[in-house]
Amino acid sequence: MTKDEIILAQQECLFPAVFHYFREPLVLTRAKDQFVWDAAGRQYLDFFGGILTVSVGHSNPQVNAAVHAQVDKLQHVSTVFATEPQAALARKVAEIAPGPGWKSFFTCSGTEANEMAILAARCYTGSSDIIALRHSYHGRSAMGMALTGNQGWRLGPATQPGITFAHNAYCYRCPFGLTYPSCEVRCAQDVKEVIRTTTPGQIAGMIAEPIQGVGGFITPPKEYFSIVAKIVRDHGGVFISDEVQTGWGRTGHRWWGIEQYGVTPDVVTGAKGLANGFPIGLTAARPEVANSVKKLTLSTFGGGPISTVAAKAVIDFIEQENLAANAATTGAYLRGHLEELQRKHRIIGDVRGMGLMQALELVQDPVSKAPAPVETVRLMEAARDHGILIGKGGLEGNVVRISPPLNVSTADVDDFIKALDASLTSCAA
Numbered sequence: 539m540t541k542d543e544i545i546l547a548q549q550e551c552l553f554p555a556v557f558h559y560f561r562e563p564l565v566l567t568r569a570k571d572q573f574v575w576d577a578a579g580r581q582y583l584d585f586f587g588g589i590l591t592v593s594v595g596h597s598n599p600q601v602n603a604a605v606h607a608q609v610d611k612l613q614h615v616s617t618v619f620a621t622e623p624q625a626a627l628a629r630k631v632a633e634i635a636p637g638p639g640w641k642s643f644f645t646c647s648g649t650e651a652n653e654m655a656i657l658a659a660r661c662y663t664g665s666s667d668i669i670a671l672r673h674s675y676h677g678r679s680a681m682g683m684a685l686t687g688n689q690g691w692r693l694g695p696a697t698q699p700g701i702t703f704a705h706n707a708y709c710y711r712c713p714f715g716l717t718y719p720s721c722e723v724r725c726a727q728d729v730k731e732v733i734r735t736t737t738p739g740q741i742a743g744m745i746a747e748p749i750q751g752v753g754g755f756i757t758p759p760k761e762y763f764s765i766v767a768k769i770v771r772d773h774g775g776v777f778i779s780d781e782v783q784t785g786w787g788r789t790g791h792r793w794w795g796i797e798q799y800g801v802t803p804d805v806v807t808g809a810k811g812l813a814n815g816f817p818i819g820l821t822a823a824r825p826e827v828a829n830s831v832k833k834l835t836l837s838t839f840g841g842g843p844i845s846t847v848a849a850k851a852v853i854d855f856i857e858q859e860n861l862a863a864n865a866a867t868t869g870a871y872l873r874g875h876l877e878e879l880q881r882k883h884r885i886i887g888d889v890r891g892m893g894l895m896q897a898l899e900l901v902q903d904p905v906s907k908a909p910a911p912v913e914t915v916r917l918m919e920a921a922r923d924h925g926i927l928i929g930k931g932g933l934e935g936n937v938v939r940i941s942p943p944l945n946v947s948t949a950d951v952d953d954f955i956k957a958l959d960a961s962l963t964s965c966a967a
């Protein structure tokens with residue numbers, strides 16, 4: 539198919555809800571390491587990584603070799619039979635899980651991983667109420683949307699009984715109008731207020747992203763999660779860390795984003811970067827929580843040999859190449875340069891994130907902090923013209939998300955920053 543035939547077929551044959559970033563959809567035809575190429579053969583430096591999914595570079599040879607070998611050996615039998623790829627991955631996850639004896643349940647997406655986490659929390663506690671955070675994103679199923687605190691991603695009748703929302707830790711736009719640290723992390727106390735005023739007092743749990751991804755890489759202060767996790771447990775609930783974006787070393791040095799806060803969760807969920815683009819969802823839980831799911835449950839494709847062999851190869855590669863450390867050091871290098879850009883371009887109101895998960899919140903001016911969604915769209919187009927791919931997010935659509943593969947170098951960052959600087963300058967002109 540030609541580029542135009544692809545765009546036309548997409549327009550005519552896909553649900554219009556399948557949206558694209560650009561005025562003219564960007565048709566990509568191949569990718570390698572940190573680069574992708576469009577239908578005309580033009581190269582782009584990919585600093586969005588397929589929405590934080592290409593964790594070890596496009597077409598990683600080590601991951602692909604494992605997948606190629608597996609495809610010719612055993613492709614699918616379903617989870618009613620035991621296979622080595624699923625067992626080996628579960629063993630590996632248990633090794634790096636937040637606590638001893640953790641068990642895994644595999645599905646095909648982050649949405650399903652979160653569904654299972656909520657189910658496990660409800661089975662374990664016997665309660666049904668769940669606390670989520672405003673500005674969160676937890677998936678696209680009925681439950682996923684109901685847990686999502688962002689109107690843009692709640693289609694149809696997305697509200698479900700038993701889910702209530704606390705304020706998030708959005709320091710740049712504090713929901714209480716306070717300033718950190720004199721605020722004494724007031725937002726964390728809101729979780730207690732919500733439990734006491736909107737639930738029976740005993741809850742099944744709380745689900746939260748260590749850094750809110752779709753919400754625009756909103757990064758809570760360091761005390762936030764230890765306060766919140768204690769409140770949740772004091773009310774009988776389990777604490778679920780949605781690591782779909784923050785897992786696998788992305789935030790630097792640690793496997794799980796929640797470890798940056800010194801908190802041990804009861805359940806973690808993963809997807810995206812775990813298998814470098816092969817569909818996978820992971821719900822991992824401490825043994826008591828996992829064992830409480832007593833009735834039979836099944837995911838036909840979950841735990842399949844191809845995606846689990848890929849995921850194991852990804853984790854091995856991250857370990858072998860010390861990529862969590864690279865996320866910290868190259869991430870710090872990137873952060874320094876983004877802060878330099880902030881001093882140069884008034885449109886950058888906030889720079890935030892951890893490791894190789896960094897964001898720029900764009901504003902009309904740094905004093906009013908009025909969101910700049912139109913300018914953000916313009917910047918996305920300019921970045922494309924300058925040969926870099928970035929992501930967009932935030933409730934107002936005014937946050938640029940930067941999340942390259944974990945094995946990028948400082949030289950890649952230099953090229954990226956040069957192109958981003960030029961894109962910002964061309965937008966301002």
Ligand SMILES: Cc1ncc(COP(=O)(O)O)c(C=O)c1O
Nearest residue numbers: 647648649675676677751782809
């Ligand atoms: C934090 C978080 N949780 C869950 C999901 C849902 O994952 P999936 O799209 O694989 O269903 C996403 C997707 O963006 C996410 O960012």
